[in-house]
Amino acid sequence: MRALAAGDMNALATLAHRHQQAIRAIAYRMTGRWDLADDLTQETFLRLHRSASSYQPTAAFRTFVHRIVVNLALDKARGPRVAGLPDDMVAPDAAGADTPLAHQEKLAAIRDAVAALPERQRMAVILHRFERLNHQQIAEVTGWSASAVESLLVRAYQELRQRLKEWL
Amino acid sequence: MCLDESTLIRLVAGELGDEQRRACVEHVQVCHVCRQKHAELAATWDLLGQWPAEAPRRDLSGAIVAQACRRQSPRRWASVAAAVLIAGGAGVAAGILAPAPPAAVAHQNVSTEQLVQAIGLDALGDQSLALAGLFPSSVPTTLGSEEGQP
Numbered sequence: 001m002r003a004l005a006a007g008d009m010n011a012l013a014t015l016a017h018r019h020q021q022a023i024r025a026i027a028y029r030m031t032g033r034w035d036l037a038d039d040l041t042q043e044t045f046l047r048l049h050r051s052a053s054s055y056q057p058t059a060a061f062r063t064f065v066h067r068i069v070v071n072l073a074l075d076k077a078r079g080p081r082v083a084g085l086p087d088d089m090v091a092p093d094a095a096g097a098d099t100p101l102a103h104q105e106k107l108a109a110i111r112d113a114v115a116a117l118p119e120r121q122r123m124a125v126i127l128h129r130f131e132r133l134n135h136q137q138i139a140e141v142t143g144w145s146a147s148a149v150e151s152l153l154v155r156a157y158q159e160l161r162q163r164l165k166e167w168l
Numbered sequence: 169m170c171l172d173e174s175t176l177i178r179l180v181a182g183e184l185g186d187e188q189r190r191a192c193v194e195h196v197q198v199c200h201v202c203r204q205k206h207a208e209l210a211a212t213w214d215l216l217g218q219w220p221a222e223a224p225r226r227d228l229s230g231a232i233v234a235q236a237c238r239r240q241s242p243r244r245w246a247s248v249a250a251a252v253l254i255a256g257g258a259g260v261a262a263g264i265l266a267p268a269p270p271a272a273v274a275h276q277n278v279s280t281e282q283l284v285q286a287i288g289l290d291a292l293g294d295q296s297l298a299l300a301g302l303f304p305s306s307v308p309t310t311l312g313s314e315e316g317q318p
Contacts, residue, residue, distance in 0.1 A: 009233050009236065009237065012229075012232065012233050012236055013229045013230070013232070013233045014229075016228060016229035016232045016233070017227065017229045020227070020228050020229065020232075024221075024228075025221040028221050029219075029221055038226070038228060041228055041232075042228055042231060042232050042235060045228075045232045045236070046232065046235060046236055046239065049236045049240075106215075106218065107218065107219055107220075110215060110216060110218065110219040111219060114216075114219070125216075128181065129181075129213065129216050129217070130216075130219075130221065132181075134178075134181070134183045135178070135183065150174045153174070153177055154173045154174055154177065157173075157177055157209060157212060158173070160212055160216070161208055161209070161212045164212060164215055167215055168208065168211040168212060168215060
């Protein structure tokens with residue numbers, strides 16, 4: 001970050017190269033679309049670039065980057081709803097098109113169940129289950145209180161259990 | 169007394185310390201209600217884990233750096249872009265005019281930095297680094313002497 005603050009654009013390329021996949025995954029799970037995830041990922045690193053000169057290493061760098069993408073993704077989720085793409089324009093998940101139909105249906109059910117959560121619950125679950133952040137880390141990244149994180153996760157997992165009942 | 173939902177979530181996620189974990193596991197084994205809730209939560213946890221988010225492979229770092237340069241200084245970016253076009257044109261022309269390489273020319277990979285220097289973009293200073301993402305990390309080329317010769 002020091003190099004980036006000094007105007008070294010190679011440092012930005014290195015940081016982007018190193019962290020982009022994790023950031024894209026969060027953005028994808030939050031938006032459900034790879035094109036939007038790419039936009040949010042780019043914006044995350046552009047904000048990182050802009051804030052490099054004022055960066056204080058008081059938190060882990062990963063926490064710092066997560067905080068940016070979380071805020072962007074929540075803003076996006078709160079904004080006007082983006083029209084969904086036709087199914088054939090949505091990139092298949094990594095499991096690929098060759099997997100059995102039942103598995104594809106299961107993945108779609110999981111994706112839909114997560115997408116149906118209110119945005120704060122959705123973000124809490126994404127950070128907890130997929131990014132493997134603990135309660136305290138989620139509170140640091142989101143700026144929510146520990147009790148808020150706890151309650152969001154309880155409600156989110158209850159909702160998911162309900163929605164995914166037939167797959168459990 | 170039954171475990172609260174949040175504790176069960178921490179248990180499933182592996183967030184509890186050893187002692188607390190042991191106590192919870194012991195309770196879950198003897199409490200039917202908690203055992204049921206724990207099983208459902210664990211199943212939900214496992215099911216969610218089956219959702220992959222591996223992006224169609226795409227490296228955004230070049231686009232990010234290019235956009236950062238554009239936002240930082242649009243005029244300097246324009247000069248960098250112009251230099252790229254000129255250098256690219258020169259490279260194509262050189263490729264057309266150059267004689268075919270001898271059969272036994274040694275191949276080597278040239279790094280992005282070497283490529284930037286070779287086409288004179290290093291004169292642009294820091295902005296030349298913005299080009300890093302526009303090239304593959306190394307470029308196979310035919311620089312070098314014929315094999316076996318000094």
